[in-house]
Amino acid sequence: MNLTLKVWRQSNANAEGNFETYDAKDISDDMSFLEMLDVVNEQLIEKGIEPVAFDHDCREGICGMCSLFINGRAHGPLHGVTTCQLHMRSFKDGDEIVIEPWRANAFPIIKDLVVDRSAFDRIQHAGGYISVNTGAAQDANAIPVPKQNADEAFEAATCIGCGACVAACKNSSAMLFVGAKVSQYALLPQGQPEREKRVLAMVNEMDAEGFGACTNTGACSAECPKEIPLSVISRLNREYIRASLLSKD
Amino acid sequence: MTLNSKIPNGPLDKKWTDYKDHVRLVNPANKRNIDVIIIGTGLAGASAAATLAEMGYNVKAFCFQDSPRRAHSIAAQGGINAAKNYKNDGDSTFRLFYDTIKGGDYRAREANVHRLAEVSANIIDQCVAQGVPFAREYGGLLDNRSFGGVQVQRTFYAAGQTGQQLLLGAYSAMNRQIASGKVTMYNRHEMLDLVIVDGKARGIIAKNLVSGEIERHSGHAVLLASGGYGNVFFLSTNAMGSNVTAAWKAHKKGAYFANPCFTQIHPTCIPVSGDHQSKLTLMSESLRNDGRIWVPAKMEDAEALRQGAKKAIDIPEEDRDYYLERRYPSFGNLVPRDVASRAAKERCDAGFGVNKTGEAVFLDYAAAIQRYGKAEAHRKNLHDADAAKITELGKAVVKEKYGNLFDMYMQITGDNPYETPMKIYPAVHYTMGGLWVDYNLMTTIDGCYALGEANFSDHGANRLGASALMQGLADGYFVIPYTIGEYLADDIRTGAISTDHEAFDEAENKVRERIQFFMNNQGSKSVDSFHKRLGKIMWEKCGMARNEQGLKEAIEEIQALREEFWKEVKVPGKADEFNPELDKAGRVADFLELGELMCRDALNRNESCGGHFREEYQTEEGEALRNDKDYAYVAAWEYLGESAPVLHKEELNFENVKLTQRSYK
Known part of the structure; x- marks a missing residue:
């Protein structure tokens, strides 16, 4: 499937942030959401654009490091699932996906989608x-x-x-x-x-x-x-x- | 340098007690003047940090994650072993010791393993006192389950999240010390070099991963609790950030690396689904308690499954091959991990794999659901329960025991394991090898210790299930607090260590040079592209089965890949900001060196033992064929820069167990 991503970019805590639009092409159902971002980041690196920073570690839903506000919902559309366990079969071809960091005064942004918890x-x-x-x-x-x-x-x-x-x-x-x-x-x-x-x-x-x-x-x-x-x-x-x-x- | 394991004299079951009675102590007033650096905040690091701080030492703890609670111990699922014998099934300290030595295929040190078994019971006591909510029976007492390679029930658990609960327990103990000022915590920091002053480990160079600043930290001892190196394979069940860098830097500064080729391939993981895959997910070994593993007995059924023409439920019972139960009737589905993994590979290589890649076998819960359903109906006095009711009751029991694992499987694969058997395949999970340590857990560098998965000491050539959590916490709570006194007793007059020493200058400069290199290199290929290629070489030639020719090829391929990496790697962004690609580049550079050492070690070991299976050395039935006469030793490698590493041998003396062909038949 092909998707359009609107991703929050912010170079550091004090900088002003904005949404950037990226294409995610040839994404398969079996990919996890973060693997989809890996693919997009590889393409950004190839083009000489800095990859999107996001927190993640275990990628099995237990360490609590991943975050992301996806289409206005914490950890995306599914119930009881972390972002790293969200898979692309939950989306369909042509979807636009808005990706933001956690937004809270007590969680200042470090960079892009990474916040200080x-x-x-x-x-x-x-x-x-x-x-x-x-x-x-x-x-x-x-x-x-x-x-x-x-x-x-x-x-x-x-x-x-x-x-x-x-x-x-x-x-x-x-x-x-x-x-x-x-x-x-x-x-x-x-x-x-x-x-x-x-x-x-x-x-x-x-x-x-x-x-x-x-x-x-x-x-x-x-x-x-x-x-x-x-x-x-x-x-x-x-x-x-x-x-x-x-x-x- | 000859290796001195410093194993105390005396009978096996008295060594640790005698050692504790005579080990040197540091009095409370002097502890206040001693600083200890701890790298990693998993079970080993967090428990050591909490305990050493409680004793009065000043601790500086470092983790690369945003909080110490996220260390990868958190992902351990199934349980933790302890010789409590609460089940009255004949368990004892000796049996836990014996099972662990045998499970490790007789390549671990007797004295260390016995000590581990001795302190195992204290770990459970400590964790319960901290408020770790282990699973309990209706009477309010602790419940146990079985794990592979043993015939008693000694595994304590908290559903499928035992590692999480134990780590949060250690984290809470550490938090108490952070609050009291005895532990200073450095989140989002990575150790990039070890600093050695006058032959002793006296500090580290660390990078603040948020600001990119390079920092100097000094201490009287440095404890590496930085975990294992399974990510050398790129795809493993490790967390994305798990890396060998701290241990490897110590290795390059003089710490010998022991048995690097001993890696554990875990039999029950979710199979690879495509090239995009970033990591593999384990399905707990506890699932083998109740699940039955099978492939079709007929080749045409396997082909139909691979093409999607048939489903598991279309294969009648008589056409299923429960190959573990067939080959190993006394242990059945609960054979140790190395045996179960190889058996799965054997069936898949023979053409009986059940998914489109041909690399998967079934893990089936249908029989367990029926068994539990009937027991539950009986317990509830439902004597006329129909089949549907029994299935419903059975599913509820399975859900309670394994619900989170089943949910996870469903998320990742899109299949419902309550209705259809899970598909599983072996994946890299744990590394038994690690930094060589003596009985005190000290490496070959004075004052530099290695704890938990980062050391090599307790699991031999194969780790039994639920023993990693046990070892991590044993090292941190109950071993290092004693053994470190033996060393630090000499440091009570040293005073604070200055970071102005030229050894700090030198180490810091090297770290800065490397970072500058990455930032300036005009390459065209991403860090991950190299990591994936390394992983493929390792998996194919130094994975579940190895042979001389493949290992020799792998060494050459890795050397060529390493050369290409330094020419072609591309790292975006800047050095003085949050830059995960830069951090990854440093880690992959170290994996590219470690991978070669693993292959050299596997090539040197002309035998099969535990997770190390050399195709040239197997019995007629395809089991691992050990060579105790020539290889009953720990292979400890010394780093010599550009020259080939030098092998040092620590002979293993078995005085309390008889070396036998490991049999689970």
């Missing part, structure tokens, strides 16, 4: 852990965890930190991301000792980073490639209120 790391530094030194653990089976809680904690823990939730949100809120981590630990016995401290610290950092407020619209969860449920946000709200009342700090 280190704000997510800093939220995790604030409290996304259980304080246990290596060697200090008891036997793994000493504390039984009800399967339902373990499964629910796992579901929340499958967040890949890609930032699609922020990109999809009209307010660029990071509540789904923070809610996922807070939920994982709140559901496990190991997470209890720091339960209040953690949620307060993480929410505090989230606000400091400039992420927007949550209005429970649900775009984040709808666009999440790992289908993190909206219930993690309600749990985050409950945990936050609970901690605000109980915290001794």
